[in-house]
Amino acid sequence: MDDLIEDGKNNKWVMCKFCESKILRPSTASYEERELFLPFMQKKKDLAGTEHKGETLKRHWLVADMFAFENVGFSMTVDSIKYLACADCERGPIGWHDINDKTKFYIAVERVEHRQITQ
Amino acid sequence: MAKTYDFLFKLLLIGDSGVGKTCVLFRFSEDAFNSTFISTIGIDFKIRTIELDGKKIKLQIWDTAGQERFRTITTAYYRGAMGIMLVYDITNDKSFENIKNWIRNIEEHASSDVEKMVLGNKCDMEDRRLVSKERGTQLATEYGIKFMETSAKASINVEEAFFTLARDIKLKMDKKLEQSSPQASTAIHVTQQPKQSRGFFRCTIL
Numbered sequence: 001m002d003d004l005i006e007d008g009k010n011n012k013w014v015m016c017k018f019c020e021s022k023i024l025r026p027s028t029a030s031y032e033e034r035e036l037f038l039p040f041m042q043k044k045k046d047l048a049g050t051e052h053k054g055e056t057l058k059r060h061w062l063v064a065d066m067f068a069f070e071n072v073g074f075s076m077t078v079d080s081i082k083y084l085a086c087a088d089c090e091r092g093p094i095g096w097h098d099i100n101d102k103t104k105f106y107i108a109v110e111r112v113e114h115r116q117i118t119q
Numbered sequence: 120m121a122k123t124y125d126f127l128f129k130l131l132l133i134g135d136s137g138v139g140k141t142c143v144l145f146r147f148s149e150d151a152f153n154s155t156f157i158s159t160i161g162i163d164f165k166i167r168t169i170e171l172d173g174k175k176i177k178l179q180i181w182d183t184a185g186q187e188r189f190r191t192i193t194t195a196y197y198r199g200a201m202g203i204m205l206v207y208d209i210t211n212d213k214s215f216e217n218i219k220n221w222i223r224n225i226e227e228h229a230s231s232d233v234e235k236m237v238l239g240n241k242c243d244m245e246d247r248r249l250v251s252k253e254r255g256t257q258l259a260t261e262y263g264i265k266f267m268e269t270s271a272k273a274s275i276n277v278e279e280a281f282f283t284l285a286r287d288i289k290l291k292m293d294k295k296l297e298q299s300s301p302q303a304s305t306a307i308h309v310t311q312q313p314k315q316s317r318g319f320f321r322c323t324i325l
Contacts, residue, residue, distance in 0.1 A: 022168075028123065039156045067127060067177045070168045076161045085157045087165045092157045 001059065004114050005031050010061055012114040014107060021088035022070045023112060029061035029068070031109075036060065038083070038093045038108055059109040060095075066105055125174040128288050129199050130281070131181050133192065133221050134206035135214040139240040139271050140182055171286055178285060197229035202236070202284045207255075209239045209268065210247040215254065222262060234287045235264045238280055243270035 004010060008031055014024035039054040063069065071087035072095070080099050084107065085092030095107040132140040167178040181200075183192060205221055207214040218237060225233065239255045242248075252268055259266030265283060269276040 025123070041156065043155055066166060067122075067124060067179075069166050071166065073157075073162045073165045075157055076163045078160055082163065083157065083160070085162065087167060090157055090162065
């Protein structure tokens with residue numbers, strides 16, 4: 001994780017794991033630990049065949065302004081939560097936003113790719 | 120925190136159900152994929168960043184989310200919209216005929232200076248075409264609106280359409296800014312920098 005953070009911010013581009021759509025520019029988001037429940041991107045069944053709906057993720061990139069995102073999709077609201085998805089391939093949820101707090105937009109570190117791009 | 124963009128444009132996608140508005144929204148680029156969770160709840164809007172004439176522009180693109188089934192869209196939905204994509208399906212004559220009704224709806228409810236553009240979607244389905252390109256062009260000319268045929272599925276012209284609409288909004292804003300002093304302007308021009316001389320138009324997806 002340390003190799004992704006510099007001065008408390010993301011030091012690399014945050015991108016979609018699947019289609020390389022650009023989500024956040026380097027040093028635009030701060031690192032924050034908070035337990036947030038995100039549904040799985042794909043349905044998951046364990047060996048016993050029980051379906052698991054999601055998981056609690058702790059490590060996130062946080063931005064205070066939704067226009068800090070380069071490209072992102074916002075889902076319809078479900079119980080005051082909008083889930084974030086890739087704007088291009090629509091895979092998600094990759095992030096979480098509670099409409100009651102307009103200053104917090106989270107992207108789960110585990111659900112995205114981090115890459116150094118020279119540009 | 121300092122703003123990282125120069126302009127913010129709110130765009131709407133409007134048209135009959137089934138014309139592929141959602142696809143246009145999703146397929147700004149290739150590789151669309153039906154993820155189980157997100158496709159079930161649906162996308163409300165998207166944020167896109169593009170660069171026009173060296174300016175960074177944020178697009179907030181909204182789909183009507185099924186409201187169009189009632190054949191009318193309320194003023195609330197149009198509020199703040201600076202650009203509207205009117206979408207029909209080239210394999211569905213009714214969706215084309217209805218563009219006129221949508222334009223009327225826009226005139227009634229949206230801001231009078233909203234930029235409009237007509238998209239004939241699904242142009243990859245040539246064998247099922249019912250609306251000729253000429254009819255699309257003619258309609259657009261009649262209303263003085265730009266027109267393009269797109270294929271969200273084959274990623275034809277979708278990006279170009281958004282760039283064209285964004286550029287037209289920006290040109291309109293630049294003109295407005297020239298006419299009024301920056302202080303008096305209500306346009307969302309974040310950096311308030313003097314207008315650049317516009318040369319050959321170049322754009323890149325960031």
